[in-house]
Amino acid sequence: MAKRKQNTRDRDATKKALIEAVVSIALRDGLASLGVNAIAREAGVDKVLIYRYFKNLDGLYEAVCAKADLWWNVDEIVNQIDFTNPATALGSYILAHRQALLKRPLTLKVLAAEMTDRSPLTVALEKVREQRGNDVSQRFSARFPEMAGREAAVLIMANMLSAATQYLTVRSQDINLFGGMHIRNDDTWVEISDATKKSVQGLLAS
Amino acid sequence: MAKRKQNTRDRDATKKALIEAVVSIALRDGLASLGVNAIAREAGVDKVLIYRYFKNLDGLYEAVCAKADLWWNVDEIVNQIDFTNPATALGSYILAHRQALLKRPLTLKVLAAEMTDRSPLTVALEKVREQRGNDVSQRFSARFPEMAGREAAVLIMANMLSAATQYLTVRSQDINLFGGMHIRNDDTWVEISDATKKSVQGLLAS
DNA sequence: TGACTATGTCACCATGCAGTGACATATATT
DNA sequence: AATATATGTCACTGCATGGTGACATAGTCA
Numbered sequence: 001m002a003k004r005k006q007n008t009r010d011r012d013a014t015k016k017a018l019i020e021a022v023v024s025i026a027l028r029d030g031l032a033s034l035g036v037n038a039i040a041r042e043a044g045v046d047k048v049l050i051y052r053y054f055k056n057l058d059g060l061y062e063a064v065c066a067k068a069d070l071w072w073n074v075d076e077i078v079n080q081i082d083f084t085n086p087a088t089a090l091g092s093y094i095l096a097h098r099q100a101l102l103k104r105p106l107t108l109k110v111l112a113a114e115m116t117d118r119s120p121l122t123v124a125l126e127k128v129r130e131q132r133g134n135d136v137s138q139r140f141s142a143r144f145p146e147m148a149g150r151e152a153a154v155l156i157m158a159n160m161l162s163a164a165t166q167y168l169t170v171r172s173q174d175i176n177l178f179g180g181m182h183i184r185n186d187d188t189w190v191e192i193s194d195a196t197k198k199s200v201q202g203l204l205a206s
Numbered sequence: 207m208a209k210r211k212q213n214t215r216d217r218d219a220t221k222k223a224l225i226e227a228v229v230s231i232a233l234r235d236g237l238a239s240l241g242v243n244a245i246a247r248e249a250g251v252d253k254v255l256i257y258r259y260f261k262n263l264d265g266l267y268e269a270v271c272a273k274a275d276l277w278w279n280v281d282e283i284v285n286q287i288d289f290t291n292p293a294t295a296l297g298s299y300i301l302a303h304r305q306a307l308l309k310r311p312l313t314l315k316v317l318a319a320e321m322t323d324r325s326p327l328t329v330a331l332e333k334v335r336e337q338r339g340n341d342v343s344q345r346f347s348a349r350f351p352e353m354a355g356r357e358a359a360v361l362i363m364a365n366m367l368s369a370a371t372q373y374l375t376v377r378s379q380d381i382n383l384f385g386g387m388h389i390r391n392d393d394t395w396v397e398i399s400d401a402t403k404k405s406v407q408g409l410l411a412s
Numbered sequence: 413t414g415a416c417t418a419t420g421t422c423a424c425c426a427t428g429c430a431g432t433g434a435c436a437t438a439t440a441t442t
Numbered sequence: 443a444a445t446a447t448a449t450g451t452c453a454c455t456g457c458a459t460g461g462t463g464a465c466a467t468a469g470t471c472a
Binding site for chain 3: 443444445446447448449450451452454455456457458459460461462463464465466467468469470471472
């Protein structure tokens, strides 16, 4: 398991090895398997160095957060959105959101873990997520100023569908069926996107 | 911590105490805190009796499942649904689903835990859930035969909103804000229900 | 060269865990 | 009353955990 030659005497390399060990274990065994012993073993480093360089486990987690790209950046999402009208925008947002999550396996693990535990990893994710979410809805309202305050229902549906996308994308790592939908299948998500588009269209027509 | 007088010599009482200890710990500390030592301590019983009476922890979990009311029964949901049209039906289903979940704190814990771990508790929940979900959609199509196969989009939206309701209800045990919605607030859920109704109306009008 | 510091190794502690075998005794059966 | 069985207690093993203190040595600075 030792991932580096011993007695390297390179503080930065040691810190890097520890940070990478956290990510490896989280992806392979889940956040619940993280601990000083396991991390040090994985990094091929003595556990006392975790305390010396990061003060404690939480300090190490914070360093992981600083290096990890835990959440999408706004442009990554906005670039994939079809802004021809609010309905197509929301429909394409669903797909973009799912893709952005699938690109970040660590994020999927953190999203799963935050259901039961709270750690620096989960709180870091909470913060950036709420921030970026606001950013995206600002872009929406900038593009569709006529919507301003007009349809609270659209905003609610956007939030609900975003929540469902997040939930089902995480779950699709383990299960394939939710209420009859094959949530691992890309075609399913195209159908979901289409249904979303239609339903927002109907909402605005009424 | 000892919850019962010692040396009772009552097998059924012992088994019951163990089952109740599992529930108590799960509710208080989460499923991750369950273990033979903790359970036996909580029940005021020697841990060897877990092995004797249930073979192992999984056997005990199965006994818990058999006694616990982990998921709503179909009528509990259907009775609260407004079947005047498909839109009102889905809108009221959201509220009924949330209420049924809130009534079952153990279920909320299991739903949270199944994101990261798989145990007899979670697989038991998976089974009954998929079953009852099918039952409910059968009731829907029985009431609205004209919908048969006509609008796949409605079915998809129903599944997505159901997923979002489940996710946000579990999350609302820990957080209050999701994308600007105050998910612990009952008024919010009335608005969600209304938005759902409107959007299904629009979907069917188109 | 000599002293000092940064880096890393190692041995240890107390605690908790899952699991097992030996024993004690209350209850039922003969 | 004597025996057998069901029920419960206790002591133990082996392992992993989080955490700490003592030591070894490479690199640096005076």
